[in-house]
Each structure stands twice: as C-alpha cells, then as structure tokens.
Amino acid sequence: MSVELEPQGIEWDHLDTVARAAETPHQQQPYEELGLREDEYERIREVLGRRPTESELAMYSIMWSEHCSYKSSKVHLSKFQDLAPSSDRLLAGIGENAGVVKITDELAVTFKVESHNHPSFIEPYQGAATGVGGIVRDILAMGARPVAVMDPLRVGAADHPDTARVLTGVVAGIGGYGNALGLPNIGGEVVFDPCYQGNPLVNALCLGVLPVDRLQNKAATGPGNLVVLMGALTGRDGIGGVSVLASAGFDQEAATQRPSVQVGDPFMEKLLIEACLELYEAGLVVGVQDLGGAGLTCALSETAAAAGTGMEIALERVPLREPSMAPHEILASESQERMLLIVAPEHLEAVLAVAEKWGVPATAIGTVTDTGILRVTWHGHAVAELPPSSLADDGPVYARPIREPADLPLLQADRAETLPRPTTGEQLRETVLRLAASPNLCDRTWITEQFDRYVRGNTVAAMPENAGVIRLDERTRVGVALSVDGNSRYTRLDPYTGAQLALAEAYRNVAVSGAVPVAVTNCLNFGSPEDPHVMWQFAEAVRGLAEGCAQLGIPVTGGNVSFYNATGPVAINPTPIVGVLGVLEDVATRIPMGFSHPGDVIILVGETREELSGSEWAWVTHGHLGGSPPAVDLAAEQRLATLIRAARDLDLLRSAHDLSEGGLAQALVEACLRHGYGATVALPEDAPGGPFGFLFSESAGRALVSVPLGREKAFAAQCEEHQVPWTPLGVVAGADAPLTVTGQFEIDLAELRTAWSSTLPKLFDQLTARPE
C-alpha cells in the first residue's frame, strides 16, 4: 500500500542535485549552522570529490552529530570490547541495535537502555513517550517481541515548581505509551537532584524475547533486494532534533526555529510490532533496522554500510503526512513508528499483505545495489550520491582533551564522616523517619501505580522488589531478572568508583533475587564533551565500568551515550546508569525482599564500614556532597551473590534485600513495610561509627536477609563457606508490630508508613491541569 503524492512547492530550478553540486563548487553552504566544523566540511568535500548537495549536507550534519556518530565517546567505549570477558551466551553485542543473550537452546533475550533526555525537558509527556517507543523499536529490530520496560529517571529538586511539570509529564508519557503497547513496567528509579533541574534524564530500557533462530540483523545484503519502509507516514517531526537542521531552509529565521516535537502513536507501534513479528516468523525479511534519531538517513546508511552494498532510493515513494516536504526534510525526519525492511523481490507481495492486514502503511522505496554507493533520487534527479560507510562508520573521531576537575581533591577532602551526627536514640529515630520520608527514599507507589505491570501475564516480580523478574517459558519456568541502577553523587566524587558502584548495585539486585547475572547494558549521561573535566569523568567512568565488567565476567552488550546534559552552564553530575540482566532457571525460586514470617531470624551479610560520604544521610541532613564514595569490592559482591544462591538452593532464605542508599536503616524500613511486619533488632556493640554509623553507612556488598527460625546455624555455615561476613541482628516481629532497635528507639509501623508514603502524593498529586 503506497501513496503517490504530487510534489508541491518544490521549485525544480532550485533543487540541489548532484549534477548542480558538481557544477557549482564554490556555492556557499551553511555547514556551521548545521553543526559541522570547517574541517568536517572539508572532509565531506574530500569524500565526495565535490561540494555536497543540500540533502547530502543535511545527511552528514546529522550522522556526524555527537548523538549519531559517538565522535567524542568512541575512543573510550572501545574499552568495553577490548576488556570484554568472553561469553558463550552472547549472540549479538556492541554495534548491533541491542545485545542478544542466549538463555536456553531455544530462547534468547535482548535488552538495552537508551536516553531521551533533552526532548523530555521541552515536552515531558511526548519526550518520555517517544523515548519508550524508540527503545522498543531497537528491540523489535533484533527479531524480538518486546516484553517489558523499565525507566531510570532523574529530575530536579522535589520542591521546585518546574519539577512537577517534568515528572508528572514524564511518568504519564511512559505509562501512556508503554501501557498502550502492552508492555509491563517492571522496575526503574526516580532520583531528585538540583543538578537535573534544567535537564531531566529519561532513560528507557526494554527487554525482548526471541527464538534463537529468529535473530534478525541490519545488513542490507543481496543486490536486487528491495528496500521497504513500513510504519507511520513521514512528517516534519523532530527536524532539527539531532543536529541543528531547520526545516524551512538555511536562512536567518531557520536558525531560531525550534525542532518540531516528536509525537508518539503507541497504537501504530503496537500494529508495527505485530506486523514485524509476523514477518519474522514467516522468514520474509532479509534485514531490518528501526528508524530512530536521524530517521531515514541513519537507517539507509547503516544497513548499506553493514552489508558493504549500495542502494538506489526513489525518495518520492516515501509516504508523506505533509505533501510539501523537500528531499532533505524527508531524509532528516524523525517521525516515529517506522522500520526499514530489506526484502527479496519474490517476497514483496507477502510483506505488503501482512502490513495491510495490520493496517500499517508499507512501501518499497528502493533497491539494494552492488555499487557500494547510496544514491537517493527525487523524481529521477540524484540529490545524494555517497558511500554509506562515510555516514555510518567513518564519521569524525575525536580524542577530546581530558583534565581532572581542579576542585576534586578539595571535594574529596571534605568528608561527610566528620559532619555533626545524631547521637541519642530519639535523634536516631527522627533521622530514620526523616530519611524514609525524603524524596529519594520514599514510597514510589504514586509513580508505579501509573504503569501496568501485569499485561502478558509473565511478570513474576516488579517494583518495589529488587529486580524485575519475567518468566520466559510457562512450561519450564525459566526466566530473567533485571535491575537498573546508578548513583550520580558517588560518581561526582569519584567517577571510576561511582561507575563500579552502579555496576555493583545492579549486579547485587539481580543476585539477591536469586538470579545469575550474565550481561550488562548502560546509559552514560554526562555534560558537554567539550569540557575537559566532563571528558575526564566520562573516561574514568567508562574505564571503571569496563574493568568492573571484566572482573565480574559479564560483558557489556550494548548501551547509549548522552552528552550535553547541563542545567545552564553547569554540567549534571556524571550519571552512568547500569543495567544488569540475570538468568533464573526457575522463576518460582526467586527471592522476595520483604519480611513475611514472624520469628524469622534477621541477618545482615557483608561488611559494614563507616562510609557516609556521598550518602543520602549527608545529603538530606546537611545538603552535603563531599569525601570519597564507599569502597567497591567486586570480589566480595561475587561471594555475596554465590552465597545467596547457595542459601536459596538449601532452602535457608525467606527474603533478601540489598542495601544501597539510606543504608541499613532504609533496608529495614522497606523490608518491614513491604508486607507490614515489624522487626526487633539490636546493633552490634562494636559497630563501626557506633549505632548511627551502622544504621546509615552506605557500604557496598551487603544484603539484609530473613532466615526461617531453626535454620540460622546452617545459614551461618554457608556464610563461612562462602567467606561472607555476617551479623545477626534480630527477629521479624508480628503483623503491625513496630520496628524496634533495642536500646535506641521504636517506631510504630503506621507512623513509619505515613511518613514514607505521603511524600510523593503531597508533592505531585494535584489534578493535572492539561486536558488529554
């Protein structure tokens, strides 16, 4: 089903063709307005042997932008491959649309996290919605059925008026798009910090499932094969989004135009998903690529470059929403819900029939050739003729200057361990309540209630459990566990350690759920790469993550970099978000986080040191960020993970909850409130930092477990065997009994629950003022 439109408003005299470009080498071109440097422009001329046409200039400007070319990050990201631990589970890795991990002989999963930060500040609902749409299509392009989403979010200060605008819009957008696609939301985070006030971080993760033999790839192989565009009509969405491309032409006014906001249509995406899956099942496509940032230009060049082939594209065949679009606009459009298919000619009819069945537009727009050249014509006139690899693979690569921030030694010297701290039981009690009610630690139900967690019927665990758990096979009950984590305060203090701590936390969350961690994805959110301090943070974080993954033996399978995140002139805290995927042989054996049986013995496993720098306590109580983050010990994390699994296999565990922000105090609060059972615990006499230190330290490598009464000795024996320190704390109390820290304080669960669950509704539950 294709739509032929009369070209309107195109003046043939002014169409900038390849022929004209060859004839007018000295025509001035607005490459700077499009974000290209002079040396980059000269390189383009060198590659082409002439000046670029208007269309080609647009294509290079967007493909060579930071977002598409990764020009500032490539030299550092290579560490992920250089240091990659070997894995026989990896069916597709870095460079593909998403990493693919084998789970059984028949089944594989694919997962990835991506960012959609800047659009979410401009238009929170649509920015977040299209962010979900984009990552879902990446997963779909691997041949997988998308089956779950997660969303790590960062927004400004909780009490700042603009934060409500951003957060309510983002949450509604994620729910609006994800729920309508039928994707359960199984986890994520929300962090409030002033550094994100002018630049929220909306990272979206998607998990997909596929039979091992249905894995798709993006290579446009087979000269003679057809290039088919399937999905929504193409309009002016996002023009200007990825580079600075203006839609009205390259004049003064255009430079001030804002990019058209991309608007998502989850209904079209749902149809697209079903149509694509049907095509994959029937083996009707040779290659597939989703259209994301840089739209058609990116899809055409990446697929051709991947195969080393060329293409002949008749651009007027692209179905348009707005008939007056010029060739360079069609090439740059970021209209949503579109996929590119490579189809053998004998299969075209069948492909179009499937598209029609689902009501999805689909049009053959060109053919694969053996010329190695991407040639785009507009009603017969060549408007682009270039080597696709020059767009997709051979973009600029920068080794940006790197310099450790001058303030870092001072910052690190300003340790939180010396800050005034609570000493009496009453003060400790007040601190526990205050932290539990603080925006970063309080109950997230107000947010998570806006997401469907049940659709597709395979969600075994979702928020607030440590990891989202999805069952992949109803018969065998094999499944996966996923967690995404990050702590930008730790990373600000020490990017290398901070990145490793993010990895450790996600690893730990997966491990305490009872799963075996096997793969990693990441979204690296940083400030401007033109700032040497930011580049230093980036280089250190990547190094930390790459070395950490090597040590843990789990490879990075793919991820995303987002630069230029800043509030005014101030870069955000460096925010590497790490997602870890684990395998559960039997999802019925996953370990829940909450106390559930009075009388169970409560034990803290792992070592506690007095580590308060970068902690939630220091931030909430003193507005303080300084010192060094908690030490990271990946070998200890591995021992903890092995211990948990062994204890679970021996039936020694009723629950396990990892410790992170807020330390032991917060873990106790969450474990009690989960099912409404109190606890009576006593802190060790020799606790590092005394009772306060023991409760609020954020030492890594720890978990809070509950063990059925009578089995604690066997559990202790396991701790010895796996060389994990353990500290018995007390017992789970009855339903609605208080949380008691012997000799210090007692908190009624009702009071605790009120403090913990009132914060977000109080801040954000005004009836939204914008009609749907």
Place this chain on the structure above:
Amino acid sequence: MARVVVDVMLKPEILDPQGQAVANALPRLGVTGVTSVRIGRRIELEFTEPPEPETVRQLADRLLANPVIEDYTVSFVSDEEPAGEPA
C-alpha cells in the same frame, strides 16, 4: 468540498474532572471569576460533496458522540470560512 464541524460535550450532569482540573489551575495563572470549565471535543470532517444533514446526524449519534453521556451540535461550514484560526 464541504466542511462539517461536530462539537461534542459531556452532558451537563456528567462529572468532568478534566474541566475541574483546569478550573483549579486558573487562579495560579492569575485568572479569577471563572465559575465553571467544561472540556469537549471538536471533530472536523471534509466531505467532497455537501452531505445530507441526516447522514451527519446519524454519524454523530452512532460514532462521533456517545449519546449516553455526551451531547453534540453540528455546524455546516462553507468553503470560504475557515472553521477556526490556528493559534
């Protein structure tokens, strides 16, 4: 070409929480003296030939509006008049 505009509003007795939310927001923008806000839907149809009024009425009744909870009005707009200026 003939344009038909169907305006759909919730029946007066139906609670309109969206309208209420907008009403609540007005004072924040310095606007007082608004006693009620109700939000509806405007549907514009372009016919190649002017349609029978009864056809449009039935279309409105069966699809464009839900008569259980909504009222509607139909306007026939001539070619020359724009049906509404873009903001």
Place this chain on the structure above:
Amino acid sequence: MRIGVVTFPGSLDDVDAARAVRLAGGEAVSLWHADDQLYGVDAIILPGGFSYGDYLRCGAIARFAPVMESVMAAAAAGAPVLGICNGFQVLCEAHLLPGALTRNQHLHFRARDQRLQVETNRTAWTMGYTPGQEIVIPLKSGEGRYVADTATLDELERSGRVVARYVDDNPNGSMRDIAAICNEAGNVVGMMPHPEHAVDPLTGPSTDGLTVFTSVLKHLAGVAA
C-alpha cells in the same frame, strides 16, 4: 468447551484471557476482528487493551468491527459474553450493557490489586462465587469510571445486575462503586478489573480470577446437559 477471544487492533490482554481459559480447562479460540465468523464457539470474551488506540472514545471504533455483529447476535441468543476492561467499554458502546465508562476521576491511569465484592452468582461468569465473596483482582485502567443516570443505576441495583463492587476504596470514582454489571438475562457481563491476571500465584496477587473462567465452563456444561 470453546471460548472465543476477540483480537481487535490494539487488544493487549487477549493472550492472557486465552491462557486463563486454558487453565480453567477450556479451549481458547482466537477470533479476528475483521472476520464475522464465530467458528462455533460457545462463549465470547472481549479482552482488555487499547483497541484502536482508545481513539475517539474507548471502544467506540471496535464496536463496529465485523465480528461484533456476530457477537451481538450470539449475545441476543443467550451465549455468554464477557467484556474485560476495554471489552466492557466496547459492550457499553455497543449498547449490550447500559451506562458508559469515563476517565478516572483523579485523571491518572491506576494499576492496583483491587479488593472487590462479588454481589451475584446468577450470571454465567460468576456462578462459581458466593454472593458477598471478597476477592482481589488487578485493576489497571485510565478510563474505568462507570457512569449512568440515576434511573439506570436504580434499575441495576433493583434487578440484582450489579455483579461486583469496589471495596476498601473506590479506585476511579465509579458510581455506586460499580466494578462489574450484567444484562437482564445475565449472560453478558462487563467488568473493569482483570480476572485473567489473577489465575496463577506466580504472576498475580491471587487465583481469585480463575473462578470467572471455570464458572462459564460450568454454565456451558449445565446448558449442554
């Protein structure tokens, strides 16, 4: 026993409804919206989701699908028909049930493990429950507020056609706390919560929803006898 599950463009919980039918011991038959054949199914489920993107109004476009002609005829002939969430919306738009579903009063999509009270077991879909029985079923909707004029509401109450009510707190502002209703004959039931998500302790808050599906099989077995 063959239970048809309709798939409209945008239907999402059709897969889950089919699973629930299987777990209850029935055979689930997939029915395509554009196909007016029912293939001899004994009962029909209109599942949850966002048919046609919820565009215009939820269920407003789906009600005109070719399959709906046959569903309406089957309903008139006494076949059990269950509309879940979006399916309930389609049944109201098609006038197989009175009233309408509108935007949640607090304007948010709300997902909750919701406590309900089953009011009547005199429908094909609830005969396995005891009147007054309290159950926990996931609710997940943005347009779940049931409205109808006072005369209709009174009639529903009077004739025992309120099938289930929300208890503890009303999650969406539905009038009279109505979560599910039925037609006069008791063969057509519409419910906002999702029983198909409460059939497996591994993936749901309870197995209270399974009874909806075992009920209709029991009803059909009784009819066949």
